[in-house]
Amino acid sequence: MKKILIFAALVGFVVACGGSEDTTDSSSTEAEKTTASAAEPAAPAPDGEKIYKQNCIACHGLYGDMGASGAFNLQTSELTVDERINVITNGRNTMAAWGSLLKEDQIKAVAEYTMTLKKD
Ligand code: HEC
Incomplete structure (x- = not known):
């Protein structure tokens, strides 16, 4: 046993x-x-358009001009890429800060994408 x-x-x-x-x-x-x-060698660069569509259209709309929740019109925004990176990272008034949700290179990519929405 x-x-x-x-x-x-x-x-x-x-x-x-x-x-x-x-x-x-x-x-x-x-x-x-x-x-x-x-x-x-080359990690794919973050897709700014995809990040925008996933996170930003709820307020800014697909073309940047929806203005929900008082969101600024990104078609007429005069901010530079750096200023946009700052707003996106740190937030401003009712716009939330994305610094803890998106990585630095993602924020840069989405800021650059918002520049393409601009109409003049
Ligand atoms: C909850 C709604 C909301 C979401 C989601 C949102 N925003 Fe905003 N955004 C705002 C509001 C409201 C303002 C205006 C802030 C103010 O009154 O100062 C703004 C302002 C901005 C500005 C400054 C424009 C200017 O001319 O001053 C940029 C750039 C911007 N948003 C980009 C983004 C990006 C990129 C995303 C996605 C990562 C995003 N926003 C997601 C509401 C939102």
């Missing part, structure tokens, strides 16, 4: 080790993937 218990304990031990080995395996594969993608 005792022998069976010891055997069971041994099997349990082996299974436990096997299990943890699996975890190590998958995490090292994960690390390899991360390294591989980081080594890729």
Whole structure:
């Protein structure tokens, strides 16, 4: 009876080790993937139009002139890209700050996209 218990304990031990080995395996594969993608020469630049459509049209509209919630018309905005980056990152009055939601290069991309909405 005792022998069976010891055997069971041994099997349990082996299974436990096997299990943890699996975890190590998958995490090292994960690390390899991360390294591989980081080594890729040109990471795709964030798509400003996509970011705009996902986050900004609720107030500014598809063409920048919807003006919901008092949103400024981006077709007539005179702000420079840098000034827009500042408004988008830090927010202004009812416009929310996106600095914690979007990465710096995403904010830059979406600010540049809003420049294309401009009509003169
Ligand atoms: C909740 C509604 C809302 C959303 C969503 C929103 N905005 Fe705005 N936005 C505003 C409002 C309101 C203003 C005017 C702020 C003020 O009164 O000073 C504004 C102002 C701006 C301005 C300044 C324009 C100017 O001429 O002064 C820019 C640039 C801008 N938004 C870009 C964006 C971008 C890019 C996004 C998406 C990442 C976005 N906004 C999402 C409401 C919004």
